[in-house]
Amino acid sequence: MSHIPSSEITPEQLFWQRRRMFGLPMIAGASAVLAACGSAAPVSQELPAAPEAPTTTGAVVGPSDELGNTLTPYETVTGYNNYYEFTTDKERVKDVAAGFVTSPWNVVVDGLVAKPRTFGLEDLQALQAAERIYRLRCVEGWSMVVPWSGFPLHALLKLVEPTATAKYVRFETLNDVTRMPGQSEPWYQWPYVEGLRLDEAMNDLTLMATGVYGKPLPAQNGAPLRLVVPWKYGFKSIKAVVRITLTDTQPTSLWMAAAPDEYGFFANVNPRVDHPRWSQADERRIGELGRRPTLVFNGYKDQVASMYTGMDLRKFY
Amino acid sequence: MTATRPRLPTYIVLLLCVAPFLWYSGVVIIRGVPRDPIAALTSWSGTASLLLLVASLAITPLVRRAGLKAIAPWRRPLGVSAGLYALAHTLVYLGLDYGWAWSFIWVNISSKRHLIVGTVSMALFIPLLITSTRGWQQRLGARWRKLHFLVYPAAIAAGLHFLWLVKTDIRWPVVCLVAIGVLFALRLRRRAIASR
Numbered sequence: 001m002s003h004i005p006s007s008e009i010t011p012e013q014l015f016w017q018r019r020r021m022f023g024l025p026m027i028a029g030a031s032a033v034l035a036a037c038g039s040a041a042p043v044s045q046e047l048p049a050a051p052e053a054p055t056t057t058g059a060v061v062g063p064s065d066e067l068g069n070t071l072t073p074y075e076t077v078t079g080y081n082n083y084y085e086f087t088t089d090k091e092r093v094k095d096v097a098a099g100f101v102t103s104p105w106n107v108v109v110d111g112l113v114a115k116p117r118t119f120g121l122e123d124l125q126a127l128q129a130a131e132r133i134y135r136l137r138c139v140e141g142w143s144m145v146v147p148w149s150g151f152p153l154h155a156l157l158k159l160v161e162p163t164a165t166a167k168y169v170r171f172e173t174l175n176d177v178t179r180m181p182g183q184s185e186p187w188y189q190w191p192y193v194e195g196l197r198l199d200e201a202m203n204d205l206t207l208m209a210t211g212v213y214g215k216p217l218p219a220q221n222g223a224p225l226r227l228v229v230p231w232k233y234g235f236k237s238i239k240a241v242v243r244i245t246l247t248d249t250q251p252t253s254l255w256m257a258a259a260p261d262e263y264g265f266f267a268n269v270n271p272r273v274d275h276p277r278w279s280q281a282d283e284r285r286i287g288e289l290g291r292r293p294t295l296v297f298n299g300y301k302d303q304v305a306s307m308y309t310g311m312d313l314r315k316f317y
Numbered sequence: 318m319t320a321t322r323p324r325l326p327t328y329i330v331l332l333l334c335v336a337p338f339l340w341y342s343g344v345v346i347i348r349g350v351p352r353d354p355i356a357a358l359t360s361w362s363g364t365a366s367l368l369l370l371v372a373s374l375a376i377t378p379l380v381r382r383a384g385l386k387a388i389a390p391w392r393r394p395l396g397v398s399a400g401l402y403a404l405a406h407t408l409v410y411l412g413l414d415y416g417w418a419w420s421f422i423w424v425n426i427s428s429k430r431h432l433i434v435g436t437v438s439m440a441l442f443i444p445l446l447i448t449s450t451r452g453w454q455q456r457l458g459a460r461w462r463k464l465h466f467l468v469y470p471a472a473i474a475a476g477l478h479f480l481w482l483v484k485t486d487i488r489w490p491v492v493c494l495v496a497i498g499v500l501f502a503l504r505l506r507r508r509a510i511a512s513r
């Protein structure tokens with residue numbers, strides 16, 4: 001930026017400089033600074049006609065995602081978390097979760113599988129490693145861009161050999177109020193439960209994350225093992241998973257049980273299907289001023305839309 | 318009654334009005350700048366506004382029933398600062414959160430019932446803020462009281478705004494709405510007695 005004569009700084013550039021002010025104290029490393037300098041992805045001031053930008057697999061690791069979105073700084077990714085098992089205050093999850101013990105940790109994989117098995121974390125380390133930069137869109141209307149590491153869920157499922165009758169995958173978070181104080185809140189039916197259809201679970205985008213920014217996953221981000229389903233609202237990406245069960249009936253998630261008319265099973269990001277109480281047309285990227293248009297399937301349409309052909313996405317939200 | 322009214326130093330009520338600002342400044346100093354500053358500013362200004370609003374509405378019953386005559390002059394500054402925090406709250410939403418992108422703002426507000434009632438509340442606040450000076454009070458005479466009765470619908474709308482925006486834990490919004498309801502009922506009763 002310093003090479004630009006001040007006479008050439010347009011009001012728009014000033015706007016973008018101001019936009020970055022919130023980000024500056026949080027920028028982590030040199031790559032993030034470089035990325036920030038190229039981050040002038042404009043926020044559309046007009047309501048766009050349902051943007052459906054073509055995307056690649058999202059498997060590239062660099063300072064930005066495949067759409068050119070700058071990574072959200074590490075401090076923000078690990079300091080702003082929606083994790084009711086600890087506290088509903090997103091900015092305090094980090095403090096409350098500090099000291100959460102994630103080792104030893106076992107993950108039971110059972111249900112309609114030929115080879116049910118309990119995995120220790122060491123067993124999972126051996127699975128095919130993956131690095132993925134994904135956009136994370138929260139149902140509340142904010143978003144981040146996060147570099148995850150882990151392994152595709154299909155790598156794990158193949159080991160246990162789902163039977164022909166298996167249609168769904170049910171995930172469960174640790175249920176231990178002594179370690180997760182938020183579970184004393186009476187409003188929800190603990191433990192947190194989420195589910196995917198088997199084809200969604202086998203999709204190559206579906207990741208089991210064990211790390212973020214190349215470091216082990218911090219407790220507040222769902223350590224030691226969490227799901228990441230980037231084309232669905234963030235609440236589908238269940239954290240601190242202890243059990244994965246293959247079933248033939250659609251699992252009822254914690255949110256479906258808490259507010260059945262508000263949270264559906266699929267929860268695909270869709271700017272054209274409003275949450276019953278609010279529009280999903282736009283989102284705020286944390287650290288930015290202004291709003292971005294929300295993308296169909298969070299920008300992963302090419303990889304996932306075929307799974308839903310013929311489905312009424314208004315009905316199956 | 319006016320001649321013997323005890324007086325309290327003005328700075329006490331001014332301190333009350335800026336207390337939320339000082340409190341949240343302290344939060345920033347101790348805990349650092351929030352990761353989502355816009356959400357924090359929205360939440361803080363909204364909370365400050367609603368608390369000061371309830372405090373302002375509580376003054377008259379406290380003066381009349383609990384005999385705390387000295388705090389009678391607090392009603393107006395508390396109400397005005399509630400209105401100013403609400404204005405800041407709305408400007409954070411319009412300017413920082415949405416960057417004045419009116420098409421997005423329209424879609425967003427019209428799709429959320431809690432934002433619709435929030436807008437109603439803010440719309441009621443604006444004439445009250447403008448006419449909150451002594452000059453306007455004198456100019457409007459008896460109509461000023463009628464106009465400023467709108468603070469009750471504004472408070473109820475703000476309470477509903479709060480109730481409808483929380484996900485599941487409705488304890489605080491319910492406390493606020495009950496307080497507003499009780500204060501409104503007391504006011505209506507006084508009006509009924511006065512007109513008898």
Ligand code: HEM
Pocket residue numbers: 359360361362363364366367370403406407410432435436437438439442475478479482
């Ligand atoms: C144009 C009018 C208004 C708009 C657009 C607006 C918008 C918002 C938004 C966006 C939030 C955050 C929750 C969410 O994500 O939806 C919020 C929270 C809140 N607002 Fe408003 N608001 C308005 C007027 C008011 C007024 C007039 C008051 C009070 C007198 C108020 C009090 C509150 C309170 C108490 C909260 C909750 C704070 C918290 O606990 O986090 N709002 N408002």
